[in-house]
Amino acid sequence: MLLEVKDLWVHYGGAEAVRGTSFEVGEGEIVALVGANGAGKTTILRTISGVKHATSGEIRFLGQMIGRKGPSEIVSMGISHCPEGRRVFMMLSVKENLQVGAHIRKDKAEIKRDMEALYESFPVLRERSKQDAMTLSGGEQQMLAIARALMSRPKLLLLDEPSLGLSPIMVQEVARIITNIHRTGVSVLLVEQNSVMALNLADRGYVLETGTVKLEGAGKELLHNEEVRKAFLGG
Amino acid sequence: MDVTLAAQSFLNGVLLGGLIALVAVGFYLVLGIARVFNFAHGHVLVLGGFATWSFRENWGLNFWIAALLGLVIMGVAGIIMERFPFRRFYGDFIPIIVVGVALLYLAEGGVVQVWGPELKHVGPVISGTTDFWGIVMTNWRWLVIAVGIGSMAGVSLFLARTRVGRAMRATAVDPDTAYLQGISSIAMARTAMFAGCALAAMGGGLMAPMYGVNIAVGMAWMIKGMMAIILGGLGSWNGCLAACFMLGMAESYCTVYINPQAGYIAMFLMLVVVILFRPWGLFGKPLRLGMPGE
């Protein structure tokens, strides 16, 4: 297994945000984590990235326990996190955003090559490489955020609501990008409110409710599940 | 109108602006990254001057080695200040101010205990004057101008071009997301405190052969540095630099053409006018709220 999360509990002060969640991401998989507002999706991703620490439970990446590590070590091991709301560095140029994504790497020549490759896949970013990220549209910022996350050469990409606030056409574009990334051999843990998009893309999915996994199964299977349809897809 | 006097005042403005910038850079970096305002920062400059004086006049070391030692010692003092009093209050503005003021009084009392309240003189390092198109200045002043401009160019390049400089700017914009990229805000704050205090101490060392070393000026330099970052605005390094030189010019010209008090008043007036119309400064953006992550 690439990533194994076992009986994870996470608190904010005294409040429980994640309550005994377990799930896995296999090598080469796209796994979707869907659930309503406040279900704990973002908290789970932040805990995997090491910016938040669990109260109890295990997180293993490539067999190693990573629950006590900080983000710089975790990014170096090959987990990259594209946060909710894009969070590009507004006052830095597009190029600098990508360079910051490669902060933990020291191989300058390779960083340059990766940046070139990303400019090939995201031509908008090349056109705007010298402009501040602030000047990009929402969709372009989402691409920059994904590209920035790829600059650390992840084995596992954590995507937190990449379709948030995007037009239907842009959502399709993001789905296409995720498929392409997956084809290059990167595994993806995809968190979404847009369950249809996520479950369509995913090999497997988990439905999260108030911090616990309620259902799991193949992506398409969940998409057609009665309970899921009632709860998330509007009937 | 006397052209030479005007030109001379201009160069003096550049000199003062460079010295203000050596103080302001610390404020700019540390405020941007850790949201810490260190009220004792002007005293860091003065302590750099006193250290230089001691190593030079008491120990008889070469001036440059003395100044370098002062720079390193105050840089390390910056790291210690970041680690102990400030770190535990990150994000809590009132305690940060209290800590800064406490450090200011500690520095003030400490200096008076160790060195006494009077002005200390540091002997000349290089002598002579140079005439450049009729503008005559001591060689030492020419050198300080060069060092001031050189170090600001260095800081600019560092922030714009290096990996750590970029990481610092990313942290200032969004510490939480920078942390996700593997950048520790604490490490950035530490680096900023070291660089800021070292540069201020260097300013103190450089001005010692011109103005002597005196505890009384600590507060004045703190205020000038603070005015520079308010005038320039947070989040814009070029704005901060421009503000430093504007303040230097205001002080220089008013001192020459009116009187020394007018220099100070002019600086404050400039600040008040700018704040009235642009509270976030000439080149800045409204302040990011929130607190640094780990």
Ligand SMILES: Nc1ncnc2c1ncn2[C@@H]1O[C@H](COP(=O)(O)OP(=O)(O)OP(=O)(O)O)[C@@H](O)[C@H]1O
């Ligand atoms: N910084 C915080 N401090 C306190 N409580 C928090 C914090 N962040 C999240 N929570 C709480 O933890 C729970 C889970 O939040 P989380 O952000 O992980 O949910 P989510 O599934 O990502 O929701 P959304 O779909 O709205 O992004 C919620 O009850 C939320 O109020």
Ligand SMILES: [Mg+2]
């Ligand atoms: Mg969320």
